[in-house]
Amino acid sequence: MKSLLEQCKSLKKASAGLAVMETRAKNEALLCVARALKRNGKTILMANEADVKAAEESGMKSSLVDRLRLTEARIDDMIEGIEKVVSLKDPVWNSRDVWTLENGITVSKMSVPLGVISIIYESRPNVTIDAFTLALKSGNAILLRGSSTAINSNKALVDTVKQGLSESSVSPDIIELVEDTDRSLVGELLNMTDYLDLVIPRGGAGLIKFVTENSRVPTIETGVGNCHVFVDETADLEKAVAIVENAKIQRPGVCNACETLLVHSSVASQFLPELKERIGDRVELRGCERTAAVIDVVPAVELDWETEYLDYILAVRIVDDCDEAIEHVNRYGTKHSEAIITNDLANSRKFQRHIDAAAVYVNASTRFTDGGAMGFGAEMGISTQKIHARGPMGLNELVTIKYVMNGDGQTRE
Amino acid sequence: MKSLLEQCKSLKKASAGLAVMETRAKNEALLCVARALKRNGKTILMANEADVKAAEESGMKSSLVDRLRLTEARIDDMIEGIEKVVSLKDPVWNSRDVWTLENGITVSKMSVPLGVISIIYESRPNVTIDAFTLALKSGNAILLRGSSTAINSNKALVDTVKQGLSESSVSPDIIELVEDTDRSLVGELLNMTDYLDLVIPRGGAGLIKFVTENSRVPTIETGVGNCHVFVDETADLEKAVAIVENAKIQRPGVCNACETLLVHSSVASQFLPELKERIGDRVELRGCERTAAVIDVVPAVELDWETEYLDYILAVRIVDDCDEAIEHVNRYGTKHSEAIITNDLANSRKFQRHIDAAAVYVNASTRFTDGGAMGFGAEMGISTQKIHARGPMGLNELVTIKYVMNGDGQTRE
Numbered sequence: 087m088k089s090l091l092e093q094c095k096s097l098k099k100a101s102a103g104l105a106v107m108e109t110r111a112k113n114e115a116l117l118c119v120a121r122a123l124k125r126n127g128k129t130i131l132m133a134n135e136a137d138v139k140a141a142e143e144s145g146m147k148s149s150l151v152d153r154l155r156l157t158e159a160r161i162d163d164m165i166e167g168i169e170k171v172v173s174l175k176d177p178v179w180n181s182r183d184v185w186t187l188e189n190g191i192t193v194s195k196m197s198v199p200l201g202v203i204s205i206i207y208e209s210r211p212n213v214t215i216d217a218f219t220l221a222l223k224s225g226n227a228i229l230l231r232g233s234s235t236a237i238n239s240n241k242a243l244v245d246t247v248k249q250g251l252s253e254s255s256v257s258p259d260i261i262e263l264v265e266d267t268d269r270s271l272v273g274e275l276l277n278m279t280d281y282l283d284l285v286i287p288r289g290g291a292g293l294i295k296f297v298t299e300n301s302r303v304p305t306i307e308t309g310v311g312n313c314h315v316f317v318d319e320t321a322d323l324e325k326a327v328a329i330v331e332n333a334k335i336q337r338p339g340v341c342n343a344c345e346t347l348l349v350h351s352s353v354a355s356q357f358l359p360e361l362k363e364r365i366g367d368r369v370e371l372r373g374c375e376r377t378a379a380v381i382d383v384v385p386a387v388e389l390d391w392e393t394e395y396l397d398y399i400l401a402v403r404i405v406d407d408c409d410e411a412i413e414h415v416n417r418y419g420t421k422h423s424e425a426i427i428t429n430d431l432a433n434s435r436k437f438q439r440h441i442d443a444a445a446v447y448v449n450a451s452t453r454f455t456d457g458g459a460m461g462f463g464a465e466m467g468i469s470t471q472k473i474h475a476r477g478p479m480g481l482n483e484l485v486t487i488k489y490v491m492n493g494d495g496q497t498r499e
Numbered sequence: 500m501k502s503l504l505e506q507c508k509s510l511k512k513a514s515a516g517l518a519v520m521e522t523r524a525k526n527e528a529l530l531c532v533a534r535a536l537k538r539n540g541k542t543i544l545m546a547n548e549a550d551v552k553a554a555e556e557s558g559m560k561s562s563l564v565d566r567l568r569l570t571e572a573r574i575d576d577m578i579e580g581i582e583k584v585v586s587l588k589d590p591v592w593n594s595r596d597v598w599t600l601e602n603g604i605t606v607s608k609m610s611v612p613l614g615v616i617s618i619i620y621e622s623r624p625n626v627t628i629d630a631f632t633l634a635l636k637s638g639n640a641i642l643l644r645g646s647s648t649a650i651n652s653n654k655a656l657v658d659t660v661k662q663g664l665s666e667s668s669v670s671p672d673i674i675e676l677v678e679d680t681d682r683s684l685v686g687e688l689l690n691m692t693d694y695l696d697l698v699i700p701r702g703g704a705g706l707i708k709f710v711t712e713n714s715r716v717p718t719i720e721t722g723v724g725n726c727h728v729f730v731d732e733t734a735d736l737e738k739a740v741a742i743v744e745n746a747k748i749q750r751p752g753v754c755n756a757c758e759t760l761l762v763h764s765s766v767a768s769q770f771l772p773e774l775k776e777r778i779g780d781r782v783e784l785r786g787c788e789r790t791a792a793v794i795d796v797v798p799a800v801e802l803d804w805e806t807e808y809l810d811y812i813l814a815v816r817i818v819d820d821c822d823e824a825i826e827h828v829n830r831y832g833t834k835h836s837e838a839i840i841t842n843d844l845a846n847s848r849k850f851q852r853h854i855d856a857a858a859v860y861v862n863a864s865t866r867f868t869d870g871g872a873m874g875f876g877a878e879m880g881i882s883t884q885k886i887h888a889r890g891p892m893g894l895n896e897l898v899t900i901k902y903v904m905n906g907d908g909q910t911r912e
Contacts, residue, residue, distance in 0.1 A: 191863050
């Protein structure tokens with residue numbers, strides 16, 4: 087087994103060739119991997135079965151075991167995911183900025199791969215294939231560090247990827263899995279500044295915090311979403327009920343689900359009973375004092391405004407105007423996805439300009455903030471920081487730029 | 500005097516208003532500052548005189564004292580710099596990506612300010628005004644931490660800026676100077692993740708290393724440039740001599756100056772004597788063994804290939820082809836600015852694709868890698884990392900994005 091340092095060196099070396107590879111060759115390599123996945127399905131499922139068994143024996147929650155479990159259908163989904171990425175435009179060596187200096191030098195701001203990306207992630211083994219696929223298409227080598235609970239599945243998947251690549255013109259050395267899941271190795275990984283260009287943590291808040299606090303390699307923070315829907319005075323209340331229901335319930339465990347509802351005081355007495363009738367049997371409502379005067383709720387405390395429940399719980403607060411809603415969101419939000427339901431043009435404009443978040447909606451559910459829904463085809467995670475990438479990270483977020491300068495002898499005066 | 504924490508809180512608060520300010524108001528505020536600089540010229544020069552005197556008494560090198568010294572002409576340059584930035588396009592709330600999803604939601608990827616930027620810099624007090632000007636125009640509040648040797652100058656400059664702003668509609672709270680230059684405060688600053696969105700170190704290698712290794716706030720590494728010029732077999736040798744002379748000598752102390760020359764073996768016997776005749780009296784040449792067989796040079800050692808001299812010294816190595824040149828550059832370079840002098844189309848294409856650097860030149864001096872020369876109007880520094888910004892950082896590198904999503908009731912299925 088290679089050491090982490092050997093893996094990093096090998097990835098860096100392989101990344102140079104990958105960075106300048108033709109789109110056609112990269113697509114063919116991806117399809118080789120898809121075929122290998124099809125072929126190795128049984129082996130992968132057997133390896134996964136060992137992980138699932140160990141997880142069950144360790145007493146893992148059944149919802150988490152379900153995330154860990156692979157099936158033939160889930161392997162088919164991975165294959166479909168690869169085919170989808172094959173169909174996407176190559177993000178490398180494109181430009182929308184070409185200009186000529188007064189001295190005649192032509193400057194082209196070209197997109198180029200980052201080099202070597204590392205992703206540190208939890209549980210779901212499909213991330214292994216998603217991350218690899220996006221990395222290859224964007225010309226980046228990838229170092230994967232999955233969780234110990236999925237180690238057998240990840241080994242089988244990475245073996246399969248390497249097997250597929252060995253049948254293509256892309257080197258199998260562009261992907262490495264950290265097989266020793268001892269936590270100290272993560273610390274070592276986060277110091278590999280000579281070899282890694284980016285580290286993406288994808289998982290729970292604890293993992294993300296550990297990585298962003300300890301990494302010397304540049305990182306992109308992903309995930310935490312304390313998202314709000316604000317129902318304004320002029321909102322179409324029927325649509326507002328449907329949007330809040332969708333943003334809260336359609337999939338409560340994800341980062342773009344709504345956690346706090348803000349309601350304009352002048353429509354609260356009509357809107358809140360309608361909402362409670364629609365979702366009250368499925369969602370625990372925790373309201374401010376003014377909310378409690380309108381509908382029956384659990385009293386909300388300060389902590390409720392700060393909490394990403396990821397559950398069938400919704401905090402509710404009555405506000406007196408759009409400004410108060412904006413203030414609440416900018417104070418308690420995590421800069422992920424925020425929505426206003428309104429028919430007032432000035433308020434919609436104000437909300438979208440003043441809210442500091444990756445995605446700010448007017449009259450739509452917050453649930454659309456992801457690479458699939460936004461048309462990126464796939465995503466590496468959702469950035470909640472401002473540097474480099476914000477919001478869903480698709481292929482175009484996995485590149486940097488290079489200024490290509492063409493002259494005919496120019497010197498500086 | 501405010502504590503650092505109080506300064507950070509105040510900046511964050513002020514940044515919200517600045518982020519949504521009209522271009523006209525920002526430009527008027529910049530011109531108020533320009534007028535205040537004109538008016539306070541004498542006060543600023545007196546403050547600077549104190550810094551210069553202290554520096555001279557401490558035995559500072561005269562070249563560094565010169566960088567520290569302000570004159571009426573240098574204050575006029577600052578004012579001109581402000582007027583230049585006023586004339587540039589506002590980088591905020593623009594988009595080149597607007598699309599509509601299948602469900603009818605229109606997505607606009609809008610540019611928005613980062614929030615609060617901090618710059619940690621050495622000596623030159625003009626950076627104080629440059630950094631403030633770019634920050635204001637791009638809608639960002641700014642925390643300045645200059646060196647102790649320029650503290651009186653920086654205080655006078657920031658007082659002047661605040662005075663100018665107080666005559667405008669922009670709050671004077673958008674700029675703060677860390678007046679206590681104790682180093683421990685830098686450590687504190689690098690942990691202000693709740694308030695700062697970006698830290699830019701600008702100065703020597705030691706400062707940059709300290710910041711990138713210790714910061715929990717995202718940083719952009721600037722500056723170190725071990726740049727190469729490769730004279731290929733088919734180069735126009737007359738142009739090649741002029742380019743090497745320019746890249747090495749025109750201003751040897753800057754990061755885009757050439758430090759190592761690579762020469763194709765088939766032209767070395769003609770090119771090297773010509774070069775030596777042109778620059779040999781001003782530049783110490785340190786050559787590989789093959790170079791020493793052609794011209795009289797100081798023998799180069801391994802360390803020479805790694806060194807950013809920032810001086811009248813040039814390392815010289817003979818290589819056998821373009822591939823060997825690319826290998827040398829990717830091994831020893833710092834990913835800043837690299838040039839090939841050639842008339843071979845295939846080699847020019849290969850060099851520009853395979854070299855991993857912010858700027859890769861064909862047939863031009865490496866000295867053009869800066870915001871002024873590239874037409875950005877001004878710059879905050881030159882990024883040598885790949886995340887967020889690469890190469891000169893102008894106004895467009897000081898923004899992030901926000902997805903503005905407009906619907907009419909869409910929910911996710």
